[in-house]
Amino acid sequence: MVAELTNHSFWFYWLVFFGVILTRYVLIAGGAYVLFYSLLKRFFAQKGLRRKQPSWQLIRKDIELSVLSAVIFALCAAVVIAAYGFDITLLYTDPHKYGWWYLGMSFVAVLFLQDAYFYFIHRICHRPFLFKWLHHGHHRSGEPTPWTSFAFDPPEALLQGLFFVGIVFVLPLHFVSLVAALITMTIWAVWNHLGFELFLPRSLATGLVGG
Secondary structure (H helix, E strand, O other), rough: OHHHOOOOOOHHHHHHHHHHHHHHHHHHHHHHHHHHHHHHHOOOHOOOOOOOOOHHHHHHHHHHHHHHHHHHOOOOHHHHHHHHHHHOOOEOOOOOOOOOOHHHHHHHHHHHHHHHHHHHHHHHHHHHHHHHHOOOOHOOOOOOOOHHOOOOHHHHHHHHHHEEEEEEEOOEEHHHHHHHHHHHHHHHHHOOOEEEOOOOOOHHHHHHOOO
């Protein structure tokens, strides 16, 4: 299937990945929103960390930014597949090439490296002279919801996407490991923007967030 995908144009790749990324965002973020803000709203009412309910206007802006992020992430994914078509990446399809044990190890390695990369990028984005241009959109609502998880300003979305463009040139990765890492990071991002603390007492959680 991957080999067949490389027979198409760059913009075909972009369109396919844009659809996949946007669908992943809607299913995971939208599913979490429906679950926590509608179906189980009463059950989690005492675990909320927000001071007020986010308005639909701010949620709509988060979704608009997320669509722009999906455009940029899809461009990065298209670059990766195009590079794979030219056989210049370390992506591979045969799980026996490095062994099954390596699938799990490379999955963990990607998560670790991406988390470290994100940490430094996030620190940079919070520098006063860069915040307005790189990260303001993500904090615009002040009351995050699952929809906020992908709401990046375009320059920050590009910085996030470039990690995956670069990693396929330095670390051998099976497509399964790469896709699993992307799904895991999407779920983790949504979890971090739920607006609820599911494990700590509300008073303690609010104190930690306030700090």
